[in-house]
Structures are given as structure tokens and as C-alpha cells.
Amino acid sequence: SYVLTQPPSVSVAPGQTARITCGGNNIGSKSVHWYQQKPGQAPVLVVYNDSDRPSGIPERFSGSNSGNTATLTISRVEAGDEADYYCQVWDSSSDHVVFGGGTKLTVL
């Protein structure tokens, strides 16, 4: 089955740029989606199809995908961005949704 690998944690100072990676075999050939989950809340879609943003999501959130790594980039990080972030793809070989293990973003 397809596996997505995320770093368990990323730390960044306010105002800096956070980059959260999602590794998978030839992930560049798939569409990657990203979710933000704050404690006690449901996940929220922040980036879909590698780099598109749903309405209401700040332009500070962006995504890229190439080769074996997809990246969620959060520019000008704010305290309110502190959350867990999950990448997700559709594995067409198994007809299954696959989530990464999640990355906890800490704003120092």
C-alpha cells in the first residue's frame, strides 16, 4: 500500500516561513491535499490539488509537489497557525485514501 511520510514536528518563529514535507514514491504524479487540525476541532482543508486554496484560506498557505516530495509552505507564520497538518492522496491502485502521519507545527 502507498505510504506518506511526514516529519513529526516542525518549529518556526512568528513571521518566519514554515515548510512541512510529505514524502511518497513518485508523489509528484499524484494530487496532494493538505489539512489543518487544531486541538479538539475537525480537520480543515487548506490546500488541494497540490497548490490550490479553498476560499477563505489565506494566501500565506501554499503548496508544491514534485518528484518524491510535496511541501506545504506557510509564510509569515502566526500563532494561530499552530496545529497538526496532514497530507493526503488518493491511491488509485487500491482505491483508498491515504493520509500522512501528521506534523505538529509549533510557533515559538
Add this chain to the structure above:
Amino acid sequence: EVQLVESGEGLVQPGGSLRLSCAASGFTFSDHYMDWVRQAPGKGLEWVGRTRNKANSYTTEYAASVKGRFTISRDDSKNSLYLQMNSLKTEDTAVYYCARVGSIFGVVMNYMDVWGKGTTVTVSS
């Protein structure tokens, strides 16, 4: 307002059964694929399964961890999604979310763009 509301929370003994429901509003439920996703305490998101829409024969897919024990169904006339859980195990303890699968101009995009707040299932003796 587009909304999903889960219900059916409960405490059940190992080996028992429970049925979760998800009420949809604010969008054309029958057009969409729908997913169930769960999250065990302190753990990450785990996809449970999917039901496709009528145009795709309401076919279903399940994660290996629940296949044969869980059944996803829907009633488009009631704008409702269901998860029947049988032969429950302690490792099924989790918050269960229903989620709408996104689409653009009718093309399924395989991301989840609307989520419910979740309902808690505890399997314990």
C-alpha cells in the same frame, strides 16, 4: 450553510455493534461521494471508507482495518450517511468524522472539503 452533523456516539463492549449517522445540509448530498475518517486518541487521521454516489452505483471502499466489519450506506432521500460497525474492537475507539468528497464541475477530486465535528466511539469492557 453547508453542514455535516454526526450522531450515534456511544460506549460499547468489544464484539458489540454501533451505528453512526451523518446528517447533511446546505448542498446536494446525492451528487457527492462521502467518506468516513476516524482519529484514535492522540493519533493521526485514518480513512475508514467511502460511498460513491448513485451515478456510480453507490459502490463502497473500505480500509483493510475495518473491511468485513464495517458497512457504509446512505439514504439520499434523507440526506444521510451511515456507518454500521460490527464486531467492534478496542482499537476502533476513536472520534469518527464524516466528510464530503470534493468535486469540481462534477469531477471527483478525492479531497475532503467539508467535515463534521465528529462523534466519539469508545470500545471498552
